[in-house]
Amino acid sequence: MSCSAFHCQPMRYIECMKKISDLDNMACFQVYQLHHAFGRYYQAAFADTGLTYAKYVMLKALAAQKGMSLSDLSACLGVEPNTLSPLAKKMAGFGVIERVRDPEDERRIVLRPTTYGLEILKAADQVVMQNFADLGISADDASQAIAIMSRLRTAVEKASPARVIVPDAPLAAQDVPCD
Amino acid sequence: MSCSAFHCQPMRYIECMKKISDLDNMACFQVYQLHHAFGRYYQAAFADTGLTYAKYVMLKALAAQKGMSLSDLSACLGVEPNTLSPLAKKMAGFGVIERVRDPEDERRIVLRPTTYGLEILKAADQVVMQNFADLGISADDASQAIAIMSRLRTAVEKASPARVIVPDAPLAAQDVPCD
DNA sequence: TTAGAATATTTCGGATACGAAGCAGTGAGG
DNA sequence: CCTCACTGCTTCGTATCCGAAATATTCTAA
Numbered sequence A, B: 001m002s003c004s005a006f007h008c009q010p011m012r013y014i015e016c017m018k019k020i021s022d023l024d025n026m027a028c029f030q031v032y033q034l035h036h037a038f039g040r041y042y043q044a045a046f047a048d049t050g051l052t053y054a055k056y057v058m059l060k061a062l063a064a065q066k067g068m069s070l071s072d073l074s075a076c077l078g079v080e081p082n083t084l085s086p087l088a089k090k091m092a093g094f095g096v097i098e099r100v101r102d103p104e105d106e107r108r109i110v111l112r113p114t115t116y117g118l119e120i121l122k123a124a125d126q127v128v129m130q131n132f133a134d135l136g137i138s139a140d141d142a143s144q145a146i147a148i149m150s151r152l153r154t155a156v157e158k159a160s161p162a163r164v165i166v167p168d169a170p171l172a173a174q175d176v177p178c179d
Numbered sequence C: 001t002t003a004g005a006a007t008a009t010t011t012c013g014g015a016t017a018c019g020a021a022g023c024a025g026t027g028a029g030g
Numbered sequence D: 001c002c003t004c005a006c007t008g009c010t011t012c013g014t015a016t017c018c019g020a021a022a023t024a025t026t027c028t029a030a
Helices: A013-020 A023-045 A053-065 A070-077 A081-094 A115-134 A139-158 B013-020 B023-045 B053-065 B070-077 B081-094 B115-134 B139-158
Strands: A097-102 A105-113 B097-102 B105-113
Touching (some): A023 B053, A023 B139, A053 A081, A053 A097, A053 A105, A081 A105, A105 A115, A139 B023, B023 B115, B053 B070, B053 B097, B053 B105, B070 B105
Antiparallel strands (some): A097 A105
């Protein structure tokens, strides 16, 4: 296994985090990891549908509102419009939403789920619900987690973080040492 | 304001989520939002350093272990090696880590923080800690959130989610209706 | 009414993410 | 010693994300 002093023992993130161990970093890091874990999870669940987690959330929000403009969807999801714009085009290409200009304000694009989109959403919702139930997380725990994360998000969004002051740069900008 | 029946009221995500309101979706969505909120937050905090949250986490893990191979770092962070590879090159270019082949196994690349990297990390850690304290989240809440998220992640990673069954596709693949 | 501000969307460049495929170095069996 | 499977890293294509800048439409005020 070549465990010389030159390099270190392989480590799983559990042990890794024990060494990091600051609450602030732990919290961020858990969110960071959980986000990607969910991403992989949903990618598998939605594999055959053309949906991804991002598109599923968009579709769900649109269905809940029976259609919305792109900027309203952006506010609704907390994601920039320039992110949603190409996704909406792809979803329209798949036939899960329609994408039309608002005749009352030609600047706006209104997105609405199609009948086909609602069918897919219904199927997806059932699977999502069932999958979540299979995770074995109690409703209490889930509510608690949601409540804390929600407060955390609000705090993070309000805050204007202090900037890190950069120490003096090293003597010269390094070249990448080995290819 | 053009609030015709054609389109809907603008909505913030708070109201949006009230309509969605399933615990499973709430949980995923909170994680999704919190992840991006942290991303924006750290981007501002690290703006002048050349670091990002991803690079900061990498640097922190490398410092905790006094260096690691790329694949060990990958296991440590739960991120694929092909994601870390280009990031490590950039960090080496900035001079925060060094990147050398393991002489005992020429396949491996060992990453180690430089003195400069450790200085930046120290400055970043202080700011991160202070910023988190300023959020006003109690240590108890933070621990609780971390514990639940950790269990949730473990469950998600273990699970093999059921697949969504696709309903029949619409009659023809739509063209994108308006540019 | 008409110049200029405000708003909605798109485009562009940059930063992470992933899976799949390819290449180079190691090591195990014949 | 020589395949040949395995491991570690890189590259490629795709999918989100962001901020900044460009474009088009609407509104506002002079």
